[in-house]
Amino acid sequence: MRKAISVLLIIGLLSGCSNYRELNEVGLIIAIGIDLPEERESGYRVTYQVINPSYFSQNGSGSLPVINYTVEAETFIEAYRMASVIIPRENRVTHLSLIIIGEALARAGMGLIFDVFERGESRSTFPVFIARDSTAEEVLGVVEPLESNPTKSIISTSENNQKMYAISEAIPIYRAISLLSGEGQNLMLSGVKLSQPLKSENQTANLQNIKPSVVEVSGLAMFKKDQLAGWFDGKFARTAHLITSAVESTSFPLACKGNKNITITTQGIKSDIKTELKPEPALIVNAKIRGNVTELECYLEISNNEEMIKLEKKFEKEAENQIRETITKAQELEADVFGFGKELSKDDPEYWKRHEKEWNTLFSNAEIDVNVEANISNSGMLTDPFKLQ
């Protein structure tokens, strides 16, 4: 009897641990877009992308996979709670997997907006992107045919590009926070935009178009503190990632004759950056690149070792130039997005302490010393190309 009573008591007390929610009572938010408000002075315009489960069930054709709900409010939590005025189910952020920030908001300064994501019950491993030249609301508003929902298409386009060319890199929110709060390195976030504006409001029309409006990764946003300062584009974005060793594989066309090119596909890139004082700071990049010849447009006897060494030298020079140009671009904006300052603060903390405040100026005036060591190891299934007769 006493046993039974104590068991009942324990069960009663344990009921506080319950967190019971049926699957068909929750609205799963998979992405959040944040923009400057349109209807109010301050606060945010937040777009919640919520999964529409009935689309995925057997008889769910006709609806769309996700529904976007846009709310404006003073703060995030306010918006999250306010969203209940339009979202019919209890919204949950446990599966949140993407944050998009509108360019206008990023330029105005993001402040501490990531705080709420680390503080709350969502994971903090999902990536953050900037909606380039547009709003987050717009970027999240397109369903493209190849992926089941906009969130997935943004993430997978970015991941795919990171693997194939490396303009884009998915920066998880915890890294963005540590870059924003750390010293000596500024934040870089990848940009996304729509490849073309939606032709009609009707999403199914887009799905049936052979050349639909899709998500496009575009450039790399450089931040000064929490404000977007400028963009790296195309090749420069790729090279910026090369400097931070974030490139898996990419391609380098080298001019050979006229407007013909030799293309080197890189396999492994490892670069070291540091700042030397001589006595003014100099930015040093030592990169090691391994690559293969994957395309030859002009006749070159690459079976000849000397030709190969010449090619490697050419490749090194090209890479060095690109790295130099990319750093120069960052210097123009006084945004040390590669972490030269961070390296300096580790190597010479005393100097760093004295010059921390003026680092941006020091950075933009610093000399650049780039040293690339290239190694071309393979030329595919062919050695010399065929000859045109």
Next chain:
Amino acid sequence: MFRKHHSHHKRVSKSVHFNIQYLKEQLGDSSDLSVRNLTIAELGHAAIIHIQGIVDEQSLHDNVLSPILAFIHEKRNVHSGKLPEEITQIISVPKIKLLNDWPEVVDNLLGGDTVILIEGHPEAIIAGTKKIQSRSITEPTTQTVIKGPKDGFTENLSTNISLIRSRIQNNKLRIEQTKAGTVTKTNIGILYMEGIADKDIVREVKLRVSKIDIDSILDTNYVEEAIKDNRKTIFPLFQSSERPDVVSANLLEGKIAIIIQGTPFALILPALLIQFFQSPEDYYANYLVSSFLRIIRIGSFYVNMYASAIYLALITHHHGLIPTTLMVTLMAQREQVPFPAIVELLLMELAFEVLREAGIRMPRAIGPAVSIVGALILGQAAVEAGFVSAAIVIIVATTAISSFTLPNPNIVNAARGLRFIFIFAAAFIGFYGIILVSLCIILHLCSLKSVGVPYFAPFSPVRFSDLKDSLIRMGSPSLLKRPTGTNRSNKVN
């Protein structure tokens, strides 16, 4: 069934007529009681009594009746005072004795022996003509193996003992027969290996068996329930097997077997939890394969207990732990289901239990019909109609199939019971509940003992040398030593 029954003691009288009357009275003038009256020379009246159907008629005729009739014809001059002794000399059955205690005589008569009464002698001659009908030795139905011995126990005690004797031809094999059940007076054989089995455990088992005080024993479970250490536990504390090879192997490990007349299941004790995951086939196949299969079995035991509870905890409490893509699929499936997840799960679990129970009892001829109805209605129509989600059907089916991998039905029943506790705990507080119940079960397992031997050994208390034949089975050179749990007296080093 378990009521006590007492009979008063009485002695055999000198008068044959009176004795027959007494016997008829005792047996309620039963129609299968056969009495044959004889006159032995001038020495007087005699009667040969047996019960039809349980005696060996051939043996009765050849070994009892014929010698006695021949004796009468010879009309030898015998001193009447020694007639019973003379008769025992001429009767040629292997087992013969003189009794004068009525209850004992009646017991023997009911056991299939023939009773010979002679006028003027207050003694009954008991001739062993017992022949109990039994089926022939067939393949065991509960613990089948692909490779290995195919014979199984029958309902006949002496056949069963012979199956073990033929495997262990050793003078150290001890077989002690006793009777239990105040009404049924069932023969019970206690088997062990002298010198291997622990003496204290043997003494304890004998003591417990001698203290059994119930009316009837019709199956090993009657004995098991009467002598087990903890009556409240859901776990089987003794192993039961209808395989003589399993019993022999266990005897050789120092365990004790209890064999009962009338059931093909022998009881093996003490038993450890890990034993219920060991199939006899483990020892008849390559040890690497056996180890793999044993891990599969233990894994499916866990699946059987936990799968539905974990699923329930995930979809009701811990949405964040499900990968997003799977989450979307599950949400899509749950969209149209009208019941809460717990109701849905219990519906399907119970439906399966009903099907399973029906499967045992339904006539074989309509088996296919029931399985089609079960598969189609539960598997397909219920999902299509939106009663339950497809995921639940998958979970319940996985649970059901995994329960059939275990070689012992008793442990499956334990898992079945615990599964429902886990489901309720999961619905209540999610993983926290599952872990809480798991801890309680582990504590309970650690507290259990089977005839004084820790049930959860060799894991707790840890016995390193026995771990070689627990979750996995090592090759035979490392299994030369006997398990340390059940025999302490005769260790092989």
